[in-house]
Amino acid sequence: MHAPEFDSVPIPARIQTIQQLTADTALFRLKLEEKLPSVFIPGQFIQLSVPAGGEIPISPADLPAEDGTMELCVRRFGHVTSLLHRTKEGDQVGIRGPFGNGFPVDAMSGKDVLLLAGGLGIAPLRSLLFHLLRHRSDVRSLTLMYGAREPAVMLFKNELLDLANTGSLRLLLTVDFLTETCQTEPACNVGLLPTLLKGVQLEPGHSCAAVCGPPPLYRCTIDELLRAGVVEDNIYLSLERRMKCGVGLCCHCAVGQYFCCCDGPVFRYRDIKDIPGAL
Amino acid sequence: MVRHFLPDNSLGQFLDGLSLFGALHGPVRTTEGVEVFGPVRTESDLLLNYRRTLIPPKKYLLPPRQTILNYTVAAGYTLPDEPEPHIILFGVHPCDLQGIAYLDRVFLGDRPDRLYRRRREAITLVGLSCEPDEFCFCTSDENIPRNADLFLQHVEHGFLVSAVTSKGEEMLDGLGKLLASSRITPQTSAEHRMMTRIREVARSGKTFPDSPLWERFAARCLSCGACSVCCPTCYCFDVLENGALDGTTADRFREWDNCLFRAHGEVAGGTNFRPDRRERFHYRYLHKYLGFGTLAGVPACVGCGRCRVVCPVDIDLTELFTEDGDACS
Numbered sequence: 001m002h003a004p005e006f007d008s009v010p011i012p013a014r015i016q017t018i019q020q021l022t023a024d025t026a027l028f029r030l031k032l033e034e035k036l037p038s039v040f041i042p043g044q045f046i047q048l049s050v051p052a053g054g055e056i057p058i059s060p061a062d063l064p065a066e067d068g069t070m071e072l073c074v075r076r077f078g079h080v081t082s083l084l085h086r087t088k089e090g091d092q093v094g095i096r097g098p099f100g101n102g103f104p105v106d107a108m109s110g111k112d113v114l115l116l117a118g119g120l121g122i123a124p125l126r127s128l129l130f131h132l133l134r135h136r137s138d139v140r141s142l143t144l145m146y147g148a149r150e151p152a153v154m155l156f157k158n159e160l161l162d163l164a165n166t167g168s169l170r171l172l173l174t175v176d177f178l179t180e181t182c183q184t185e186p187a188c189n190v191g192l193l194p195t196l197l198k199g200v201q202l203e204p205g206h207s208c209a210a211v212c213g214p215p216p217l218y219r220c221t222i223d224e225l226l227r228a229g230v231v232e233d234n235i236y237l238s239l240e241r242r243m244k245c246g247v248g249l250c251c252h253c254a255v256g257q258y259f260c261c262c263d264g265p266v267f268r269y270r271d272i273k274d275i276p277g278a279l
Numbered sequence: 280m281v282r283h284f285l286p287d288n289s290l291g292q293f294l295d296g297l298s299l300f301g302a303l304h305g306p307v308r309t310t311e312g313v314e315v316f317g318p319v320r321t322e323s324d325l326l327l328n329y330r331r332t333l334i335p336p337k338k339y340l341l342p343p344r345q346t347i348l349n350y351t352v353a354a355g356y357t358l359p360d361e362p363e364p365h366i367i368l369f370g371v372h373p374c375d376l377q378g379i380a381y382l383d384r385v386f387l388g389d390r391p392d393r394l395y396r397r398r399r400e401a402i403t404l405v406g407l408s409c410e411p412d413e414f415c416f417c418t419s420d421e422n423i424p425r426n427a428d429l430f431l432q433h434v435e436h437g438f439l440v441s442a443v444t445s446k447g448e449e450m451l452d453g454l455g456k457l458l459a460s461s462r463i464t465p466q467t468s469a470e471h472r473m474m475t476r477i478r479e480v481a482r483s484g485k486t487f488p489d490s491p492l493w494e495r496f497a498a499r500c501l502s503c504g505a506c507s508v509c510c511p512t513c514y515c516f517d518v519l520e521n522g523a524l525d526g527t528t529a530d531r532f533r534e535w536d537n538c539l540f541r542a543h544g545e546v547a548g549g550t551n552f553r554p555d556r557r558e559r560f561h562y563r564y565l566h567k568y569l570g571f572g573t574l575a576g577v578p579a580c581v582g583c584g585r586c587r588v589v590c591p592v593d594i595d596l597t598e599l600f601t602e603d604g605d606a607c608s
Binding site: 250 | 347348350352355356357358385386390392393394488514515516517518519520522523526527528529531533536538543544545546547548550552553558561562565566569570571572573575
């Protein structure tokens with residue numbers, strides 16, 4: 001499988017719908033005018049072009065559908081994301097990719113699968129979640145632990161609660177702190193994401209974890225995962241780096257001697273644990 | 280390889296002959312007194328005994344800023360179609376030829392870079408031997424670098440000319456009348472001790488994590504990035520888009536970036552994976568001496584000495600490899 005060249009022409013795409021999820025985060029549903037050049041694997045990323053703004057790496061929040069649509073969950077933060085948030089339905093953007101390796105979904109087969117999402121990290125894991133739900137009988141159990149800063153910024157909450165109600169997913173939610181106006185939120189733990197792992201015991205070798213969240217999340221989650229019995233080989237971390245080209249050329253995203261853009265962005269904990277600055 | 284003798288007084292005609300194959304560029308002095316690679320108008324422009332240019336010849340293959348895509352509302356994103364003029368780059372020293380050989384491995388490897396390849400194919404390299412000074416340590420363990428099309432070696436009263444590639448042979452075909460056969464055997468030189476040491480370090484993957492030199496470097500580094508700008512093998516680039524104010528047209532371009540700059544490791548949201556200079560030096564060290572990705576284990580330093588010359592605060596990463604540095608590791 002070959003990712004497209006870094007200077008390839010983006011596939012034109014139209015913004016079909018924009019769903020505002022929180023004050024600064026929206027779900028953009030795009031309709032691609034051409035097929036992606038290779039099959040998308042959850043955890044891979046695409047490069048989104050916003051005309052006259054530039055290009056940014058985004059990990060899709062769902063599985064690209066047969067009809068050529070794809071969802072991107074984007075927080076307004078920098079130049080390009082601000083321009084994206086100013087677009088309207090029907091506007092044109094561009095897509096290149098997919099890039100990177102994605103989560104090793106085959107290796108999750110038969111295991112107790114734990115997805116750990118912090119904040120916007122729910123977006124790439126939602127894509128993995130959809131994949132695993134589609135192949136639910138392949139895995140032994142499926143648990144999503146999702147932490148947000150506060151109830152108001154918890155993304156996809158109703159959708160996740162609906163999925164949990166079908167019985168195919170065990171869902172554990174937590175917020176860092178409760179704000180005064182949100183005291184009546186439904187059952188939800190208060191505390192950082194790793195607190196959800198307290199007391200959890202999994203079968204070593206038969207469990208795996210996929211983690212995606214803000215950079216500090218990884219450091220505080222690994223110890224709890226190891227303690228819970230997930231072995232180093234089975235902890236998959238989706239790392240964030242500044243990926244400009246996507247093909248290991250521009251040299252911004254090296255993790256040790258690996259490139260996050262093409263050797264990652266998903267790494268096994270065992271492979272990067274000794275690399276200074278990796279986590 | 281056959282070597283021909285080119286007498287000094289035939290060099291002008293030789294250059295005229297070369298310029299039939301493309302625009303002649305070589306080491307010249309600007310009006311500001313800087314030694315650079317630039318267009319050569321007459322033989323007298325050429326600096327035949329220059330030490331090193333400020334910027335290496337990588338600028339011909341990876342321009343400081345290069346358009347990669349154009350955008351208009353009507354056409355969307357499109358590839359620019361600018362023909363590359365053919366250039367004869369004369370007077371490239373062995374270290375810079377090694378630098379180009381390294382860039383070729385990066386940009387013409389298993390994922391050839393379209394823009395690089397177009398420029399690379401449009402350039403003919405004419406190498407020239409040099410006299411090392413106290414700043415450089417040439418990698419050339421063979422006298423004639425294999426990626427030069429032609430190579431000239433300084434000898435008494437002229438040059439020994441060798442055609443290294445078929446392109447070089449083709450150029451020499453028309454210049455035979457200027458050349459005499461030669462029995463002179465040029466001197467060969469042993470590899471510089473420093474380069475041997477660098478190769479050893481690259482093979483062993485040493486990172487010198489405990490060396491106090493990192494702190495000493497970081498304490499005085501100005502983050503000016505000059506070491507990287509002038510390095511023949513530094514190729515980090517940023518991808519940026521310059522949109523018109525009304526958003527209806529744009530150019531996307533790649534531009535030289537610099538691992539010594541603070542923004543190099545920064546991601547959206549403000550997290551910086553290399554927030555301090557020590558970490559940025561480590562990153563530079565890893566890339567330059569140990570290599571990333573498919574070039575892991577291949578040192579990128581060609582010993583040209585530019586970074587040692589230009590650093591305003593005398594930082595020299597090769598101090599890590601001297602006995603003192605080793606003792607610290």
